[in-house]
Amino acid sequence: MTKAVVLGAAGGIGQPLALLLKCNPLIKELSLFDIVNTPGVAADLSHISTPAKVEGFLPPDDGLKKALTGADIVVIPAGVPRKPGWCGVRWHIDCLPIVKCRDDLFKINAGIVRDLATGIATVAPKAFVLVISNPVNSTVPIVAEVFKKHGVFDPKRLFGVTTLDVVRASTFVAEILGDLSLAPSISVPVVGGHSGVTIVPLLSQSSHSLPKDFSESSLDTLTKRVQFGGDEVVKAKDGAGSATLSMAYAGAEFATKVIKAVNGEAGIVAPSFVNLAADKDGGDALKKEIGKNLDYFSTLVELGPEGVAKIRTLGKLTSFEEGLVQAALPELETSINKGVSFIETPKL
Numbered sequence: 001m002t003k004a005v006v007l008g009a010a011g012g013i014g015q016p017l018a019l020l021l022k023c024n025p026l027i028k029e030l031s032l033f034d035i036v037n038t039p040g041v042a043a044d045l046s047h048i049s050t051p052a053k054v055e056g057f058l059p060p061d062d063g064l065k066k067a068l069t070g071a072d073i074v075v076i077p078a079g080v081p082r083k084p085g086w087c088g089v090r091w092h093i094d095c096l097p098i099v100k101c102r103d104d105l106f107k108i109n110a111g112i113v114r115d116l117a118t119g120i121a122t123v124a125p126k127a128f129v130l131v132i133s134n135p136v137n138s139t140v141p142i143v144a145e146v147f148k149k150h151g152v153f154d155p156k157r158l159f160g161v162t163t164l165d166v167v168r169a170s171t172f173v174a175e176i177l178g179d180l181s182l183a184p185s186i187s188v189p190v191v192g193g194h195s196g197v198t199i200v201p202l203l204s205q206s207s208h209s210l211p212k213d214f215s216e217s218s219l220d221t222l223t224k225r226v227q228f229g230g231d232e233v234v235k236a237k238d239g240a241g242s243a244t245l246s247m248a249y250a251g252a253e254f255a256t257k258v259i260k261a262v263n264g265e266a267g268i269v270a271p272s273f274v275n276l277a278a279d280k281d282g283g284d285a286l287k288k289e290i291g292k293n294l295d296y297f298s299t300l301v302e303l304g305p306e307g308v309a310k311i312r313t314l315g316k317l318t319s320f321e322e323g324l325v326q327a328a329l330p331e332l333e334t335s336i337n338k339g340v341s342f343i344e345t346p347k348l
């Protein structure tokens with residue numbers, strides 16, 4: 001019996017994600033928590049003729065505690081999204097029409113994620129936690145540090161959701177191959193982190209090869225499209241936020257993989273931004289491979305009943321990909337440290 005909880009369930013991602021989870025027959029209970037609107041979202045979803053029993057909770061009357069009680073898996077899309085000209089505080093009329101980076105969201109989302117993580121650590125410390133809220137490269141370390149403070153951190157159970165990068169890479173490769181019907185079967189490992197240059201698609205390891213005459217400049221363009229796919233959506237939405245529907249799809253895909261693996265299905269592998277202590281041998285080998293002692297990295301992870309079963313190394317890279325990995329490391333390190341020190345020495 002799986003109880004899934006969505007924190008931030010009334011939002012742009014939260015609602016379609018809750019819909020997809022409600023349609024998942026493996027889920028028997030679905031609890032929705034947000035600071036607004038969850039009773040309505042839950043009532044709406046509860047009329048769908050699938051097994052999951054849906055309930056909505058708000059902060060009053062211990063709503064977070066009630067939502068989390070008995071949780072097996074908790075997905076967190078709570079927090080503010082990027083918008084063009086987002087200034088970290090409010091929408092300024094004189095903002096430049098540019099897309100700021102996910103790190104601009106830290107000021108608000110760090111505190112939101114910390115408080116939700118405190119709730120999980122207290123009420124459902126054994127739950128598998130899937131973090132969507134940006135900046136993922138910092139919010140995952142925030143959750144880990146909160147769990148450590150409560151003495152309940154198990155790195156095997158914490159995941160930063162980077163599946164949207166993988167979904168995008170598969171789709172873009174299918175477009176290049178001229179056959180979108182291939183997209184569901186294409187798999188491209190995307191490693192590193194989830195922000196700009198920290199997103200590293202390993203196109204040389206795509207299950208479906210790129211055309212033989214694919215030029216270096218086309219490869220560079222495709223790589224940048226995956227790295228900055230989020231900007232494409234933010235610009236197109238023109239002030240209405242960032243990716244929600246594709247993220248809900250990706251989040252539901254990843255949640256389903258975790259649930260299946262926990263239920264004993266073998267052979268499930270997916271990239272995720274994880275704490276490398278989740279598998280010491282695999283984590284150490286990865287650190288050696290990238291030449292940097294980072295505590296977190298997104299890489300292919302073998303999933304099992306306890307969560308992370310094995311961390312895979314990156315394998316054979318082209319020199320172009322090696323360059324991308326090295327270019328990702330400084331920003332990754334800064335973002336990870338920012339998340340860790342937010343809990344160690346809160347400044348906001």
Ligand SMILES: NC(=O)c1ccc[n+]([C@@H]2O[C@H](COP(=O)([O-])OP(=O)(O)OC[C@H]3O[C@@H](n4cnc5c(N)ncnc54)[C@H](O)[C@@H]3O)[C@@H](O)[C@H]2O)c1
Nearest residue numbers: 008010011012013034035078079080081132133134164247
């Ligand atoms: N990991 C990824 O690949 C990825 C992809 C897309 C978006 N995101 C991130 O996901 C987050 C949510 O995006 P969105 O478009 O759904 O935003 P949104 O504003 O539409 O929804 C966010 C929801 O969070 C709720 N919320 C705020 N504070 C809360 C709290 N303390 N407790 C519970 N709920 C709270 C809001 O009420 C809102 O309903 C953003 O940070 C965005 O950057 C991540």
Ligand SMILES: O=C(O)C[C@H](O)C(=O)O
Nearest residue numbers: 082102229230231242243
């Ligand atoms: O781009 C964003 O801010 C949202 C998300 O991280 C994405 O990749 O679409």
